[in-house]
Amino acid sequence: MYLLADCNNFYASCExxxxxxxxxxxxxxxxxxxxxxVARSNEAKALGIAMGxxxxxxxxxxxxxxxxxxxxxxxxxxxxxxxxxxxxxxxCPHTEVYSIDEAFLHLRQPGASLADQLEFATTLRAKVGxxxxxxISIGLGPTKTLAKLANHLAKKRSPAGxxxxxxxxxxxxxxxxxxxxxxxxxxxxxxAAVGVTRVAELAQVSEGWMQKxxxxxxxxxxxxxxxxxxxxxxxxxxxxKSMVVSRSFAQDVQxxxxxxxxxxxxxxxxxxxxxxxxxQAGAITVFVWANRYxxxxxxxLHCSAQSVELPLATSNTNELIxxxxxxxxxLYRPGVRYKKAGILATALRPQNSLxxxxxxxxxxxxxxxxxxxxxxxxxxxxxxxxxxFAACGNQPQWGPKAERxxxxxxxxxxxxxxx
Amino acid sequence: xxxxxxxxxxxxxVIKISRIRTELPYFQSVHAGFPSPADDYLxxxxxxxxxxxxxxASTFFIRADGDSMTGAGIYPEDILIVxxxxxxxxxxxxVAWLDGDFTLKRLxxxxxxxWLRPENPxxxxxxxxxxxxxxxxxxxxxxxxxxxxx
Numbered sequence: 001m002y003l004l005a006d007c008n009n010f011y012a013s014c015e016x017x018x019x020x021x022x023x024x025x026x027x028x029x030x031x032x033x034x035x036x037x038v039a040r041s042n043e044a045k046a047l048g049i050a051m052g053x054x055x056x057x058x059x060x061x062x063x064x065x066x067x068x069x070x071x072x073x074x075x076x077x078x079x080x081x082x083x084x085x086x087x088x089x090x091x092c093p094h095t096e097v098y099s100i101d102e103a104f105l106h107l108r109q110p111g112a113s114l115a116d117q118l119e120f121a122t123t124l125r126a127k128v129g130x131x132x133x134x135x136i137s138i139g140l141g142p143t144k145t146l147a148k149l150a151n152h153l154a155k156k157r158s159p160a161g162x163x164x165x166x167x168x169x170x171x172x173x174x175x176x177x178x179x180x181x182x183x184x185x186x187x188x189x190x191x192a193a194v195g196v197t198r199v200a201e202l203a204q205v206s207e208g209w210m211q212k213x214x215x216x217x218x219x220x221x222x223x224x225x226x227x228x229x230x231x232x233x234x235x236x237x238x239x240x241k242s243m244v245v246s247r248s249f250a251q252d253v254q255x256x257x258x259x260x261x262x263x264x265x266x267x268x269x270x271x272x273x274x275x276x277x278x279x280q281a282g283a284i285t286v287f288v289w290a291n292r293y294x295x296x297x298x299x300x301l302h303c304s305a306q307s308v309e310l311p312l313a314t315s316n317t318n319e320l321i322x323x324x325x326x327x328x329x330x331l332y333r334p335g336v337r338y339k340k341a342g343i344l345a346t347a348l349r350p351q352n353s354l355x356x357x358x359x360x361x362x363x364x365x366x367x368x369x370x371x372x373x374x375x376x377x378x379x380x381x382x383x384x385x386x387x388x389f390a391a392c393g394n395q396p397q398w399g400p401k402a403e404r405x406x407x408x409x410x411x412x413x414x415x416x417x418x419x
Numbered sequence: 420x421x422x423x424x425x426x427x428x429x430x431x432x433v434i435k436i437s438r439i440r441t442e443l444p445y446f447q448s449v450h451a452g453f454p455s456p457a458d459d460y461l462x463x464x465x466x467x468x469x470x471x472x473x474x475x476a477s478t479f480f481i482r483a484d485g486d487s488m489t490g491a492g493i494y495p496e497d498i499l500i501v502x503x504x505x506x507x508x509x510x511x512x513x514v515a516w517l518d519g520d521f522t523l524k525r526l527x528x529x530x531x532x533x534w535l536r537p538e539n540p541x542x543x544x545x546x547x548x549x550x551x552x553x554x555x556x557x558x559x560x561x562x563x564x565x566x567x568x569x
Binding site: 133413418 | 480482
């Protein structure tokens, strides 16, 4: 039996843990730059606030209905996510963390009855709620696809927040195929063209037809809704293929030094991330996005990027800043209003793997590895960005707005909840 | 023999020691063959996290704000270690949500009634009745108090 445990309105719920006054009230969380709505409580959904809606469009609605508005506080959300996942893992060893707010669990108890499994899910849900303050819903099914579908019903129809489905459940006759995991609008249109709109109808089509029309992915989807598991838990990602840091600017950036300053900050973050995962980048790519609504008329590209293969793989902030700045110099066009920039690290390799280059002296880079260690230790102890490279600048004008950010209750001594 | 140092019964070429020391500053210390007799007794250092936190996923730090609990040794600015996973029982110091505010009090069940009792004579106990919006947020397991300004 597969379980999908999914946090209810996760970002809004994180805010509510430390501010219970918000329970029962509409809450929205905005994207990085306070631009768009990225999360809504049920009450905010009921007011008709849509996902991704630009904040300026809902301002009057927010005032009228006293909607609580937050800038996204990813530090807090990441910590709360880890807590939820830890509780899940403590109760089920076969757990796949699927996203910041979802995990698949695989119950391997051959003799267990459905009632036993439902009881397990109910207890688990209560435990996560009590221990972390985050409400979750759990869908159960013989396959991941059915468990995911069951989760929709757990949220919508079950006051207990737990719902089971199997291939014979009568609910499948009313559920739209669009609710299925991996079925997008294009998929949906092609199915509708042959008269298939409900999940139960899809379960009736022949496997041969499905494979011909939708390939092996479609065939697996069909088998999964018929109760034959095609997807197992994914093993945790051991080492990543790439790592990226990118952000939008609060205000468009027009001059090169400011662009380089922003990139230096992202390079700093990238370096910290690489070192945290004990990886080194063999190559980096810098992206810059122009504000497409204010583009110069010369037809220059909306997004431009350039990569460089590094002489020696590195996780050293100083070097990453150096290369990011050099690439920015190449990409920069005067008169363009830049909206967003980012750095991608690729060709990652483990920190300790041996790589030498006949033409590069290793000694200085070894010495700065120790500098990085010291830097990380200081910033870890004293708080992020206590010590940083001058290239990052002092008073960024391009920094994210985040005007309505809640406190970092779980990661910062100075911002603890006060009682 | 002039090119080697004798330490205990292990011989180490002198030249190697000097090279390691001057050119690779990362090796914090170089053990030239003589093992420390204390190595076999090495244990992990005492770690406050292990001592104070039984359930990391459900443990939160909270800053004490008022002085209603000074009798329980909780002063303003102290750090409270709060475990949400514990079932609050009578006599526990708890962080509670009561009618729109957080409060820090001792929970007392007495003859079928439920009280939030302060530990400072200047404050009065609050009886929790069915009409209150009352929830236990977490149970205080430890208090970290700094006895004087450092």
